[in-house]
Amino acid sequence: MSIWRLVIREIRYRRLNFALAVLSVMAAAGCLVTTVTLLRGHDLRTRAILGAREAETADRVRERQEEADRRAAELNESFRKIMLKFGYNLLVLPAGENVVDYQIQGAPSQEMDESAVRTLAESGIMTVRHLLPILQQKQVLVFGDRRQEVFLIGTRGEVPEGLRDPRQPIQPAVAPGGLIVGQDVHRQLGVDVGDKVKVVDAEFTVSKVYEARGTSDDSSVWIDLAAAQRLLGKPGKINGILALSCICTHAELEDIKKEIERILPGTQVRTMVTSATIRYESRVRAAEEAEAQVRLAREQGAADMERERRARENLRGQIEALAAWVVPLVLVAAAAWMALLAFGNVRERTSEIGILRALGLRSRQIFAVFLARAFIVGVAGACLGYGAGFLAASAWREAPPPADLFIPWLPAVVLLLAPALSVLAGWVPAMIAAGRDPAIVLREQ
Amino acid sequence: MTVLDVQNLSKHYRRDGGVVRVLDGVSLSVAAGEFVCVCGPSGCGKTTLLLAAGGLLSPDAGEVAIEGQNPYALAPDNRATLRAEKIGFVFQQFHLVPYLNVLDNVLVPAVARPAEDAARRARELVDHVGLADRIDHVPAELSTGERQRVALARALLNRPRLLLADEPTGNLDEASAVVVLDYLAEFARSGGAVLLVTHDPQAAKYARRTVRMAGGKILQEA
Numbered sequence: 105m106s107i108w109r110l111v112i113r114e115i116r117y118r119r120l121n122f123a124l125a126v127l128s129v130m131a132a133a134g135c136l137v138t139t140v141t142l143l144r145g146h147d148l149r150t151r152a153i154l155g156a157r158e159a160e161t162a163d164r165v166r167e168r169q170e171e172a173d174r175r176a177a178e179l180n181e182s183f184r185k186i187m188l189k190f191g192y193n194l195l196v197l198p199a200g201e202n203v204v205d206y207q208i209q210g211a212p213s214q215e216m217d218e219s220a221v222r223t224l225a226e227s228g229i230m231t232v233r234h235l236l237p238i239l240q241q242k243q244v245l246v247f248g249d250r251r252q253e254v255f256l257i258g259t260r261g262e263v264p265e266g267l268r269d270p271r272q273p274i275q276p277a278v279a280p281g282g283l284i285v286g287q288d289v290h291r292q293l294g295v296d297v298g299d300k301v302k303v304v305d306a307e308f309t310v311s312k313v314y315e316a317r318g319t320s321d322d323s324s325v326w327i328d329l330a331a332a333q334r335l336l337g338k339p340g341k342i343n344g345i346l347a348l349s350c351i352c353t354h355a356e357l358e359d360i361k362k363e364i365e366r367i368l369p370g371t372q373v374r375t376m377v378t379s380a381t382i383r384y385e386s387r388v389r390a391a392e393e394a395e396a397q398v399r400l401a402r403e404q405g406a407a408d409m410e411r412e413r414r415a416r417e418n419l420r421g422q423i424e425a426l427a428a429w430v431v432p433l434v435l436v437a438a439a440a441w442m443a444l445l446a447f448g449n450v451r452e453r454t455s456e457i458g459i460l461r462a463l464g465l466r467s468r469q470i471f472a473v474f475l476a477r478a479f480i481v482g483v484a485g486a487c488l489g490y491g492a493g494f495l496a497a498s499a500w501r502e503a504p505p506p507a508d509l510f511i512p513w514l515p516a517v518v519l520l521l522a523p524a525l526s527v528l529a530g531w532v533p534a535m536i537a538a539g540r541d542p543a544i545v546l547r548e549q
Numbered sequence: 550m551t552v553l554d555v556q557n558l559s560k561h562y563r564r565d566g567g568v569v570r571v572l573d574g575v576s577l578s579v580a581a582g583e584f585v586c587v588c589g590p591s592g593c594g595k596t597t598l599l600l601a602a603g604g605l606l607s608p609d610a611g612e613v614a615i616e617g618q619n620p621y622a623l624a625p626d627n628r629a630t631l632r633a634e635k636i637g638f639v640f641q642q643f644h645l646v647p648y649l650n651v652l653d654n655v656l657v658p659a660v661a662r663p664a665e666d667a668a669r670r671a672r673e674l675v676d677h678v679g680l681a682d683r684i685d686h687v688p689a690e691l692s693t694g695e696r697q698r699v700a701l702a703r704a705l706l707n708r709p710r711l712l713l714a715d716e717p718t719g720n721l722d723e724a725s726a727v728v729v730l731d732y733l734a735e736f737a738r739s740g741g742a743v744l745l746v747t748h749d750p751q752a753a754k755y756a757r758r759t760v761r762m763a764g765g766k767i768l769q770e771a
Contacts, residue, residue: 464633
């Protein structure tokens with residue numbers, strides 16, 4: 105026979121008292137476990153929500169980035185296609201040409217041999233797609249009794265590059281005797297296709313009217329190069345070569361110019377159009393817009409996350425505030441209830457205490473009998489309370505999986521705290537039991 | 550050899566503002582192998598004498614010696630040990646532990662004084678008092694006579710030198726009372742000392758010596 109056997113038998117005998125005591129410990133432990141586990145669940149949920157929000161933001165940023173990239177790529181492609189047609193346009197002029205005069209006059213004043221075009225075409229330069237020899241000079245166009253000074257341009261269409269297949273001429277050749285007029289000339293003089301006009305006493309028939317280009321072309325007329333050379337008294341001469349649709353980047357342009365000047369000594373090369381700058385600016389603008397979109401998406405995502413985080417923190421604070429008084433209240437109530445039950449147990453066992461003392465049990469053994477009972481109550485309540493509390497927390501509809509909810513240190517804490525609480529609540533009743541005078545008990549019986 | 554020696558024992562209680570003198574200079578001794586019966590009416594101080602003799606109730610005056618040792622001179626824990634080793638108690642109300650079966654009830658004194666052969670001796674005692682077939686029964690399943698036999702076996706577990714019995718037959722029928730008294734007499738014959746307090750004249754027949762008490766004093770000894 106031992107104290108433990110006495111305790112176990114007594115517990116089996118007074119099941120209701122034991123069950124009620126265990127229930128109170130279970131309620132206290134369960135309340136604690138549920139609260140702590142729910143807080144952990146809340147934290148995990150918060151982390152998951154913020155993680156999802158972060159992922160959403162990242163997706164949105166990626167989508168915006170992809171959209172921006174796609175638009176930039178489309179823009180790039182458009183410009184690439186455009187530049188395939190126009191590219192960088194260069195003008196090869198005689199070295200002696202005063203470019204200021206050229207800009208002011210709108211036409212070159214110096215000439216060079218027409219053979220320069222063939223030389224350039226056969227040089228194998230890969231970056232120049234089209235070569236157009238021109239002989240240009242200001243002349244008066246006469247249509248009936250109307251006169252108009254225009255840029256007369258003699259051209260013979262494209263000279264194909266020597267090592268490549270012939271391609272569609274970028275500038276159609278003008279048939280001998282024919283003349284093409286620019287849009288402003290067409291409007292100013294009222295000339296149209298089929299009309300007869302005169303230039304330096306030579307008569308031409310208008311074969312085509314160009315659409316408006318918004319350049320000096322609108323004030324120009326084109327005739328066959330040989331006719332122009334004859335008309336202007338400059339046989340075998342030209343005063344410019346248009347190198348059109350150069351396949352290169354803006355950065356490579358200077359190298360190409362130098363290469364052409366090397367192939368054609370005695371010439372100078374000028375860039376004619378600024379489409380590359382437009383292209384560059386467009387790219388920058390597109391990139392800036394894309395960056396702004398991405399930045400906006402990032403800022404919106406960050407703001408959303410911050411708002412969500414604050415809301416969750418606020419909710420957690422409310423749960424903590426509630427738990428801060430509910431949990432202690434439940435613990436105190438449970439302790440009081442356990443103490444009452446323990447007092448009842450002592451009263452009920454008065455006779456037993458008296459005879460145990462008479463049979464030689466020391467007061468500390470009686471104390472141990474009651475404290476051991478309280479300890480068992482605490483352990484049983486802790487186990488059941490932990491299980492019930494964990495199940496209750498797991499039943500929360502937003503609860504993460506139980507494996508994630510599990511807090512490794514919590515069972516140990518509950519297993520220490522609940523028996524301690526139970527023993528504490530049973531301490532005074534146990535002391536009263538241990539201090540009972542057996543003589544009084546036995547005499548009263 | 551004197552097992553119990555009580556000299557000039559006095560004890561009073563305060564009740565309802567007055568003083569009730571329960572024991573008034575009582576002297577008594579019980580030798581080994583002696584069966585002494587203290588008879589008297591209810592309230593004459595018999596139970597107080599028994600509790601004081603058993604080291605459970607400290608007297609106001611006088612001396613108690615159990616095999617020469619004064620229990621009240623000992624610390625409470627040592628006094629409890631003295632009781633566990635040398636005294637067996639039998640009460641009118643049996644005071645069995647309700648949730649223990651017969652065997653475990655008999656074994657309760659082993660909590661205070663563990664012994665290797667306690668379980669074997671408990672079985673022997675249960676067998677000796679004729680309850681071998683009721684060994685797993687709890688007190689609620691026993692008759693009053695059987696319960697008192699269990700209480701008797703429990704009192705004998707630690708091989709006490711002194712058996713103190715307070716009205717052990719008070720709740721029993723005549724046949725059961727005879728059985729219990731026979732066991733007490735047998736204990737005395739085996740060398741133990743028995744102090745029986747009762748108001749049952751029948752019980753006195755089993756005693757070698759009978760002492761009459763009234764008003765807290767011993768009136769006569771026969």
